[in-house]
Each structure stands twice: as structure tokens, then as C-alpha cells.
Amino acid sequence: MALLEVEDIVIRFGGVTAVAGVSFAVEDRQICGLIGPNGAGKTTTFNCISGIYRPNSGRIRFAGQDITGEPRHRMTGYGIGRTFQNLALFRSMTVRENVLAGAHASGRSGFIASALALPQVRREAAEAQARASELLALLDLNRVADAPVAALPFGWQKRVEMARALISRPKLLLLDEPAGGLNHGEVDDLAALLGEIRRNFNLAILLVEHHMSLVMRVSDKVVALDFGKKIADGTPEQVRSDPEVIRAYLGGGDDHARAA
Amino acid sequence: MSASKGLHPEAAIGPIAVPAATPAWRRGLYLLVGIAVALAPLVLLESFHLFQLTMAVIMALAVLGLNIVCGYNGQISLGHGAFFAVGAYATAILMSHFDWSFWATLPVSAVVCGVIGYGIGFPALRLAGHYLALTTFSLAVAVPQILKHKSIEDWTGGVQGLFLVKPDPPAGLPLSPDQWMYVVTLIVAGACFLLAWNLIRSRIGRALIATRDNPTAAEAMGMDIASLKTRAFAVSAMITGIAGSLSAVAIEFVAPDSFSIFVSITLFVGMVVGGVASILGSLFGGLFVLFVPNIAEAISKAAPGVIYGVILILFLFLLPDGFAGLLRRIGQRLRIRP
Numbered sequence: 383m384a385l386l387e388v389e390d391i392v393i394r395f396g397g398v399t400a401v402a403g404v405s406f407a408v409e410d411r412q413i414c415g416l417i418g419p420n421g422a423g424k425t426t427t428f429n430c431i432s433g434i435y436r437p438n439s440g441r442i443r444f445a446g447q448d449i450t451g452e453p454r455h456r457m458t459g460y461g462i463g464r465t466f467q468n469l470a471l472f473r474s475m476t477v478r479e480n481v482l483a484g485a486h487a488s489g490r491s492g493f494i495a496s497a498l499a500l501p502q503v504r505r506e507a508a509e510a511q512a513r514a515s516e517l518l519a520l521l522d523l524n525r526v527a528d529a530p531v532a533a534l535p536f537g538w539q540k541r542v543e544m545a546r547a548l549i550s551r552p553k554l555l556l557l558d559e560p561a562g563g564l565n566h567g568e569v570d571d572l573a574a575l576l577g578e579i580r581r582n583f584n585l586a587i588l589l590v591e592h593h594m595s596l597v598m599r600v601s602d603k604v605v606a607l608d609f610g611k612k613i614a615d616g617t618p619e620q621v622r623s624d625p626e627v628i629r630a631y632l633g634g635g636d637d638h639a640r641a642a
Numbered sequence: 643m644s645a646s647k648g649l650h651p652e653a654a655i656g657p658i659a660v661p662a663a664t665p666a667w668r669r670g671l672y673l674l675v676g677i678a679v680a681l682a683p684l685v686l687l688e689s690f691h692l693f694q695l696t697m698a699v700i701m702a703l704a705v706l707g708l709n710i711v712c713g714y715n716g717q718i719s720l721g722h723g724a725f726f727a728v729g730a731y732a733t734a735i736l737m738s739h740f741d742w743s744f745w746a747t748l749p750v751s752a753v754v755c756g757v758i759g760y761g762i763g764f765p766a767l768r769l770a771g772h773y774l775a776l777t778t779f780s781l782a783v784a785v786p787q788i789l790k791h792k793s794i795e796d797w798t799g800g801v802q803g804l805f806l807v808k809p810d811p812p813a814g815l816p817l818s819p820d821q822w823m824y825v826v827t828l829i830v831a832g833a834c835f836l837l838a839w840n841l842i843r844s845r846i847g848r849a850l851i852a853t854r855d856n857p858t859a860a861e862a863m864g865m866d867i868a869s870l871k872t873r874a875f876a877v878s879a880m881i882t883g884i885a886g887s888l889s890a891v892a893i894e895f896v897a898p899d900s901f902s903i904f905v906s907i908t909l910f911v912g913m914v915v916g917g918v919a920s921i922l923g924s925l926f927g928g929l930f931v932l933f934v935p936n937i938a939e940a941i942s943k944a945a946p947g948v949i950y951g952v953i954l955i956l957f958l959f960l961l962p963d964g965f966a967g968l969l970r971r972i973g974q975r976l977r978i979r980p
Contacts, residue, residue: 458864487864
């Protein structure tokens with residue numbers, strides 16, 4: 383049984399069908415790249431998995447459980463963590479506080495226990511602090527741990543998001559364009575980091591990405607979408623040489639001529 | 643300095659002051675000094691000024707309540723005077739009609755205000771920003787009129803209001819009722835400030851701030867926004883309601899016209915001047931809203947409102963982050979130059 387199973391999902395916005403029956407699976411510890419030209423339905427599919435959209439039809443199963451249309455705040459609890467395309471950090475907080483906020487789902491204490499600072503609350507807080515320190519070290523953020531997050535350069539903020547997603551110990555990490563806005567050196571770092579994360583955290587990664595060379599380099603499996611449909615699915619080599627994919631990216635097919 | 647892989651420009655980030663943890667003996671010392679400063683007015687101030695200080699602490703507590711929902715959670719409320727009024731009336735009714743002791747009325751007042759706050763929290767989920775401000779504003783406008791209404795006149799005393807008496811100092815303590823009232827206020831407000839401090843520094847406090855900063859990301863971290871926001875409203879109303887209870891016994895009188903919309907605006911001013919999203923700032927906010935109008939009146943009997951306005955604008959110019967921001971800046975200075 384695959385970790386994540388996407389089964390024939392359809393998403394319509396008014397009259398427009400953004401995703402028209404896409405199915406694929408992500409196995410345990412697999413890095414899966416979701417690619418496609420602009421408007422192919424990648425981000426819509428991604429948002430469906432993270433609970434932002436509910437599919438009009440189709441199912442999404444995670445570790446055998448049906449999670450279709452579950453509320454967004456439950457996803458972390460199931461073991462799905464995510465980062466955002468255009469950075470969604472808590473801007474008034476420090477780097478460390480941002481990472482700690484990611485540990486929210488692993489805490490239990492509510493308003494009353496927290497106000498009374500019960501022993502259980504202190505225990506939870508100490509555990510979260512310890513894990514936050516580990517992640518800050520792993521992502522090379524130690525030196526800026528207590529700096530306001532808004533003061534960091536873009537590439538560093540992306541690493542903070544990564545640490546914030548990892549602290550909840552996800553089984554699947556959803557990355558929305560992790561290479562967007564990074565320079566060459568930073569993209570190389572990211573590729574190394576993704577490998578390191580998978581080794582250390584024993585998790586699967588689904589990434590939506592435009593940066594083709596990054597996707598081909600890090601992915602075990604690539605799913606290509608075009609016009610809301612899956613056009614290819616396989617190893618990076620298979621997908622790269624797939625005639626449909628080449629046509630979608632380089633043009634020359636009749637579809638795009640008609641659509642334009 | 644260059645522990646990182648050499649690809650990140652170190653120069654992009656300036657020197658960062660890392661606050662060292664305060665050692666336990668120092669924290670103990672601060673606590674003792676704090677208690678001494680808080681109790682000093684008992685011997686230093688005569689009755690009227692002590693009463694004013696008591697009211698300032700009460701206002702600070704009310705501002706703290708507003709700060710939880712508004713400052714930390716980002717839900718604008720221009721109607722917290724309503725909770726202040728409900729708390730005051732809950733205590734007044736129980737004390738004057740049922741002869742309850744003041745202490746016994748506190749939990750009732752807290753629960754009543756908490757429930758009403760929780761109820762207001764639900765429509766607040768659908769109304770953001772300006773709309774929420776107006777909705778809460780209308781609540782504050784409605785409350786004095788509801789309190790005057792004939793159908794509940796037997797309980798509220800209508801326009802006349804209700805009289806009550808300060809709690810007696812315990813036998814054996816050489817304190818006047820005014821002095822004891824100050825101590826009672828310190829105990830209740832101190833406990834509330836401590837609980838609020840714990841709450842804000844916990845995972846819940848972090849979630850409240852996260853929800854304010856970026857709701858989309860907060861949800862992705864597993865935070866249930868609806869539950870957090872409604873509960874924040876309840877806690878906030880509870881604290882402001884307790885402040886209302888204290889004010890009822892401190893003044894020994896409640897009447898609908900003491901709880902006009904002006905109370906809500908005053909609390910809002912206190913929050914902004916003290917420092918939005920600051921526990922300690924709420925304390926300064928309380929002192930400001932109580933004493934600055936008096937100072938204004940001492941300067942000009944004819945137009946105290948104008949002087950108040952000028953002082954307020956000056957404060958906002960000179961201390962854009964409130965007193966709390968000033969304290970933070972001083973703290974950073976001290977840390978950088980040891």
C-alpha cells in the first residue's frame with residue numbers, strides 16, 4: 383500500500399475544470415516530483431492534498447485512511463507537513479518561535495493547563511524546545527535562532543519554513559516550489575538538503591517544482607501533468623524522454639496551438 | 643563566524659544580540675522588588691490617591707483582557723466596555739441582592755463574561771477587521787441601554803444603579819477599607835497577569851500570535867483557528883469582566899451611565915499607548931488612561947479634552963510601539979553595552 387494515494391480527483395472552478403481525473407501514488411520514503419507547464423493543475427492538485435480545496439470527485443488516501451476533504455488543521459496530525467510557495471512565516475516571531483509553532487500539533491495542553499503552567503505543559507514545552515534546537519542545527523539556522531524571522535534573507539526564510547514543517551515529524555512533506563527565488567548555489571544546497579532530510583527523517587516528499595534540473599536530480603519518481611490530466615508517470619529518465627512531456631514543454635503539439 | 647557552507651552571505655545579517663537566560667536568584671530579586679514597589683503606595687499615598695491607583699490597576703487589568711484578543715490574536719474589539727459592565731453588574735447584583743461576599747462573586751462574573759465572550763466569538767469568526775470593530779462597537783453602545791431597561795430594573799436598579807460596599811479588611815490587619823481594596827486589587831490583578839503571562843508564553847499563546855500573523859500557515863501547523871479565536875474571546879472577556887467586578891466594589895456603586903461607549907474607547911487607547919500585544923504594556927496603559935486625563939485637567943480646566951488629545955498624539959509619535967516598545971529598546975541597549 384502506498385503512503386499517499388490520489389485517486390481520480392476532479393476539481394472544477396465554476397465552468398473551468400482545473401484537474402480532470404488525476405491519479406498517482408507516493409510510496410514511503412519516496413521523493414516524488416509533480417511537474418507540468420503553467421496552468422497544468424499542479425498547484426491545484428497540491429492544494430487538494432493539503433486540504434485547501436475539496437475535490438469535486440475522487441479520493442485521497444493517506445496511510446490507508448481516507449482524508450478527502452478533511453479540515454486543513456487536521457493534516458499535520460495525520461502526518462502531512464507543508465511549506466508554501468511565497469513564504470508564509472509568522473513575521474512577528476523569531477526563527478526559533480516559528481519552528482516551535484510548527485510543533486503545535488504534537489502538543490495537547492489547552493488554555494487552562496497553559497495558563498496554570500501545569501507540569502505537563504512544561505514537559506511538552508521542554509520537548510518542543512529540544513526538537514526545535516535539533517532542527518535549527520540541522521538546517522544551519524543556529525546562529526540566527528533568536529533573530530526576528532523577517533530580518534533574514536529569502537533563502538534563509540525558506541529553510542525556516544522547512545524546519546517548521548519538519549518539527550511535527552511528518553511522514554509526507556509537501557513542498558510548493560521550494561527552489562522558487564533561490565540562486566544557483568542555493569538550489570544545489572536545497573538538493574543536498576532534500577536528500578539529507580529524507581535520510582534523517584524517514585519521510586516521503588512530494589514537490590511541485592518548475593526548476594526542472596532540480597526535480598530530475600532529486601526525484602525517484604516524476605508525475606507530469608498537462609491541462610489537468612496526467613500525461614506521464616515514472617522515473618525521471620522515463621518522463622524526460624516521454625514524447626507527451628516533450629510536446630507539452632516544447633510545444634509543437636496541436637493541443638497548445640488550439641488552446642492558444 | 644562562517645560555520646555555514648560558505649554559500650550564504652554572512653554580511654546580509656547584522657550582529658544579533660542573543661538574550662541570555664535570567665538566573666533564578668535574579669528573577670527572585672526582581673519579584674521581591676516588584677512586590678515592594680507594588681505595596682509601597684500603601685504607606686506612601688493617602689486615601690484618594692490610593693483609590694486612584696487602585697482604579698489604574700483595575701483599568702490595566704481590563705486593558706490586559708483586551709490585549710489578549712486584540713493585541714495577540716488580532717481581533718479588533720471596540721466593545722470591551724460591555725464585558726467590563728457585565729462583570730461589574732454581576733458582582734453588584736450578587737452582592738446587593740443576595741449578600742454574597744465579593745470573593746464569591748468573582749468566579750460567577752468570570753464565567754458569565756466568559757460565556758458571553760465565547761458567544762460573541764462566533765460571529766467574530768465571519769467578520770474580520772473593520773466589520774468586527776463595528777460589531778463590537780454596537781455591543782458597547784447597546785449595553786448601557788439594556789442595563790436601563792424596565793424588564794430587568796428590579797435587578798439592575800435601572801437608571802439609579804446599585805450601591806454596594808467594599809469588602810472589609812480581615813480582622814487583625816491594620817488596614818483601612820481603601821488600603822484593603824488596593825491589596826485585593828493587587829492580588830486579583832496579579833493572579834490574572836500571571837495566568838495571562840503563562841498563557842501567552844505557552845503553545846496556546848504562540849498559536850494565538852501565529853493565527854494573527856498568518857492564518858493560512860497557522861492552519862497548516864495544525865492550529866484550529868475557529869476554536870482558538872472563540873476561546874481567546876472568552877478569556878479576554880473573562881479578564882475584562884473581572885476588572886469590571888473590581889471596579890464595582892472599588893467605587894461602591896454601579897450605574898448604566900458609567901459604562902458608556904467611552905469605556906471601550908478608553909481601553910483601546912490604553913492598549914495602544916501601553917503596547918499592542920504586551921502584557922507589561924497593559925499595566926502602563928492602565929496608568930495612562932487613569933492619570934493622564936487628571937493631568938490634562940490640571941493643565942487646563944476649560945479644555946482638558948484638547949490637552950488629553952495632544953498628550954495622546956505626542957505619545958503615539960514618540961512611542962510608536964507604546965511603553966512596551968520603549969522598554970524593549972532600553973533592554974536592547976543594555977544588552978549590547980554590558
